[in-house]
Amino acid sequence: MAPEMAWGVLIGVFLGGLGWMLVGCMGNREGTALTAPQRVGADKEPTDPFASAASAPDTIPAPGGIQVPALPGETPQQTQARQRMIDRDLRARGIQDPRVLQAMARVPRHRFVPEDQIPYAYEDRPLPIGHGQTISQPYIVAFMTELAQPRPESKALDIGTGSGYQAAILAELCKEVYSIEIIDALAEEAKKRLEELGYKNVTVRSGDGYLGWPEKAPFDLIIVAAAPDHVPKPLVEQLAPGGRLVIPVGRHWWSQELRVIEKQPDGTIRERSVASVAFVPMTGKAQQPQPED
16 A cells, blocks of 8 residues: 555544544533534435425334324324434433333424424424524433432422423423523413413413522422523522432533532432533523622
8 A cells, every 4th residue: 555545544544533532522412503404415404394204114112112192283204203202312312211201202392493493303402492592402301301300299490491391391290390481582482382282280480590489499309401600509498308400500511510419308418410511501690700699
């Protein structure tokens, strides 16, 4: 082999390996939402949002899997797309709680995104919902919900309502859900959407999620969908004994970590970091210097 060709092969192998390393490092991050995803070649988006699903055979869940129900008003292709999300993006990546999987199977994610994002509703990535905000990728929603350990009798607090998707998932799993959104327009849209979908155990209001909802405390679980640079003291105080707070923490998206804060029966706090993540920053009081003081 000529020296020039040998060097070319070595450089190609090195660059290829570097590319796989970068992809692996970003695997669990929320990433930057794409307003208009661009693909080329065989992976180009079809003109019909669900054309690829329409030509595929019906999804058959593996033994022990979750059968996705066909929901009113949706096409068979949308049902199939949600089935693939459950099998490929959740179960295959380690989500095990059957109640969480069943909730994800019952909630139509395509109803929680803008019309121009419906083609991508069941892809495992965040999507823009307006006002500079995103709906989290399905995996991270399922992962955070599983970490929170919701029970049928639980009272849940959802911080950062967004389009209402996380609140809907919690409504499938808990007795009561209280959800706070700092952007008034998003709060109103989410409230209307959840009502249209028939969720009667969810209460949505505008407000600063950093402060929680003291009038409705204590909560058995709190899930936060925006990242402060520290754990808000009011949220910890509003946890019931035995409760869990699941929250991304970090000043910059490249240094955020997902934490689980557990309040023990005696009131002591146990905290652990479980994953690297990237969320939009928490606004409001969270951005004031030393807000606890």
